[in-house]
Amino acid sequence: MRRFGNQREAGRRYVLRPGAYAILMRGRDFLITHQAAPFNEFQLPGGGIDPGESAIVALHREVLEETGWKIAQPRRLGAYRRFSYMPEYDLWAEKICHIFTARPARRISTPLEPDHDAIWTDAATAQRLLCNAGDRHFLRRYLRSC
Template sequence: MRRFGKQREHGRKYVLRPGAYAILVHGHDMLITHQAEPFNEFQLPGGGIDPGETGIVALHREVMEETGWKIAAPKRLGAYRRFSFMPEYDLWAEKICHIFAARPIRQVGAPLEPDHQAIWTDFDTALRILCNQGDRHFVRHHLRSGR
């Protein structure tokens, strides 16, 4: 599996943390999230897959929590690995990021996650401000494929 970002640090213990993330396109814009804490970052909506949960169930839940939007027709595009510190859990994680393309259907409320804001932006801006290289790679590939 392709890795983006920092390499695994020798001697450091990592917790395996699978997650599901969405590329949500409508016309010439895409929906991303801004997370103010613990880091000030723009991200693809998504997050951890809880024990006993499928990637699709996690994707729907996480998108709703982070953006307030319902989605439809998720299609898995692939996955990548990255190693990072997660201060909100005080752990080092080996994140397996499963990336999906889905259709945003409707906004049913504000984001449920504290410090999250749903942002509609054009593709060029999204590619410039998304915080990690893996997300940018999958967005670029998805846009080039003609969606």
């Protein structure tokens, strides 16, 4: 599996953290999230897969929490690995990021997660804003397939 970002640091203990993330397109715009804390960054909507939860169930839950949108027709694009520190959990994580495309079906609320905003933006701006190389890679790959 392809890795993006930092390499695994020798001697550091990493916790395996699988997650599900979505590329959401409406017209020519993409829905991304801005997370103000603990870091100020733009990301694909999504997050951790809870123990016993499927990637699809996690994807629906996380997109709703981070954007306030319900989604439909998820389709898996692939996955990548990254190693990072997660200050909100005070742990070093080996993140396995499962990337999906889905259709934003209906906005039912504002984001439920604190410090999150849902942002609609064009493809070029999304690629510039997304904070991690894996998210940018999958967005470019998706755009080439359209």
